[in-house]
Amino acid sequence: KNQVEQSPQSLIILEGKNCTLQCNYTVSPFSNLRWYKQDTGRGPVSLTIMTFSENTKSNGRYTATLDADTKQSSLHITASQLSDSASYICVVSVPYSGGGADGLTFGKGTHLIIQP
Amino acid sequence: GAVVSQHPSWVICKSGTSVKIECRSLDFQATTMFWYRQFPKQSLMLMATSNEGSKATYEQGVEKDKFLINHASLTLSTLTVTSAHPEDSSFYICSAREVGDSYNQPQHFGDGTRLSIL
Numbered sequence: 001k002n003q004v005e006q007s008p009q010s011l012i013i014l015e016g017k018n019c020t021l022q023c024n025y026t027v028s029p030f031s032n033l034r035w036y037k038q039d040t041g042r043g044p045v046s047l048t049i050m051t052f053s054e055n056t057k058s059n060g061r062y063t064a065t066l067d068a069d070t071k072q073s074s075l076h077i078t079a080s081q082l083s084d085s086a087s088y089i090c091v092v093s094v095p096y097s098g099g100g101a102d103g104l105t106f107g108k109g110t111h112l113i114i115q116p
Numbered sequence: 117g118a119v120v121s122q123h124p125s126w127v128i129c130k131s132g133t134s135v136k137i138e139c140r141s142l143d144f145q146a147t148t149m150f151w152y153r154q155f156p157k158q159s160l161m162l163m164a165t166s167n168e169g170s171k172a173t174y175e176q177g178v179e180k181d182k183f184l185i186n187h188a189s190l191t192l193s194t195l196t197v198t199s200a201h202p203e204d205s206s207f208y209i210c211s212a213r214e215v216g217d218s219y220n221q222p223q224h225f226g227d228g229t230r231l232s233i234l
Binding site (some may be wrong): 034104 | 120122157158159160161162207209211222223224225226227228230
């Protein structure tokens with residue numbers, strides 16, 4: 001069964017500090033891995049998307065890494081800001097098989113709280 | 117760009133009522149739209165995939181007669197929860213893939229609709 005496990009479940013850090021969120025997956029075959037940020041009561045917003053051949057991708061203070069051999073990904077947040085408080089969701093997709101469905105498997109997310 | 121709007125953002129209604137949720141792509145055309153349900157502290161769960169002009173494809177365990185989906189245009193899909201009951205209370209989120217986007221492009225998500233059935 002395709003699964004995406006994220007850790008930690010929740011994390012509290014002080015403003016200005018760095019943090020790293022983990023994502024392990026068993027999805028196979030693999031097409032791409034995405035990180036989304038979801039503010040409370042809002043829809044997810046895409047941060048990064050990486051295909052099999054990409055090891056790292058940055059979006060401002062967010063840097064995602066991918067090790068397709070060990071099926072692990074991480075999201076590193078640098079110099080955290082209060083606005084970074086949100087849930088961060090790891091999403092893994094299988095190769096497109098037609099019909100329009102994206103074959104996405106969502107993690108439960110890491111709930112990050114930035115304290116002043 | 118690539119804004120997806122959902123309406124309403126919050127709805128509270130009595131058990132037995134039918135509720136319609138709209139999902140609109142404001143500045144792009146979407147061949148495919150997706151409907152998700154999210155319970156507190158849980159993953160987004162795909163309910164159905166909606167292709168413009170054709171019947172929606174429902175995920176296993178999702179009742180098509182309970183959750184009616186209509187995707188009549190390239191910018192609008194609707195989800196109607198028929199005869200809603202308290203167990204249908206959840207956060208419903210739609211997303212859309214822009215016409216011409218490859219499969220590896222991220223979906224654009226709406227801000228969700230919180231449905232509470234009393």
